[in-house]
Amino acid sequence: MGCNLRSVVNIGLVIAVIDLLHGIATLAFYGYQLYTHYICHWNHGIRWCRYYVEETNHSTRVNIGLGEGAFCILFASLLIVAFCKYKPWLAWTWLLKAVVVIGINYYFIAVWLMEKSRHYHQFWDRHNYDQDQIFLLAGVGLTLIEHVIMFTYCCVVASFTYKVRKQRVPTMETDI
Known part of the structure; x- marks a missing residue:
């Protein structure tokens, strides 16, 4: 009842494309946030706008998020190459990206929740509370999607590695 190598590769390519879309969505979200943070259309003036951008970690998260999106796109591209060229060692390096992205997201979620619990932003207007909620x-959301991709991915790559080693594809044995 097992799948053949071609089926496992196709499933892996679907996961890689989903991860590529995840990276593009991350880059788009943080690109939009970069635009809105530095345009500063809020009604509390330039002085408060600078305070908001400099004192909160939203601007830091936007900058790191842009890097995260580019990092995700790069590793999704490498994952596509790994499945097309039958390179299990390259496919396993994708887990490094997943762990880093999840760690970054956990850190910022924890910091934002701690700040909300201390009423750190209590003097800001409703738009600032909405901005905190969006972030x-x-x-x-991005962390949950990354978890789903990672757990599915681990099963597929384990099967991929097993199938490649079982069939002993000639291009694989000479590259290591």
Whole structure:
């Protein structure tokens, strides 16, 4: 009842494309946030806008998020190459990206929740509370998607590695 190598590769390519879309969505979200943070259309003036951008970690998260999106796109591209060229060692390096992305997201979610619990932003207007909520929900959503991709991916890559080693594809044995 097992799948052949071609089926496992196709499933892996679907996961890689989903991860590529995840990276593009991350880059798009944080690119939009970069635009809105530095345009500063809020009604509390330039002085408060600078305070908001410099004192919160939203601007830091936006900058790191842009790097995270580019990092995700790069590793998704490497994952596509790994499945097309039958390179299990390259496919396993994708887990490094997943762990780093999840760690970054957990860190910022924890910091935002601690700041909300201390009423750190209590003097800001409603738009600032909404902005905090957007960042929190985006962080949770991106982390959950990355978890689903990672757990599915581990099963597929384990099967991929087993199938490649079992069939002993000639291009694989000479590259290591």
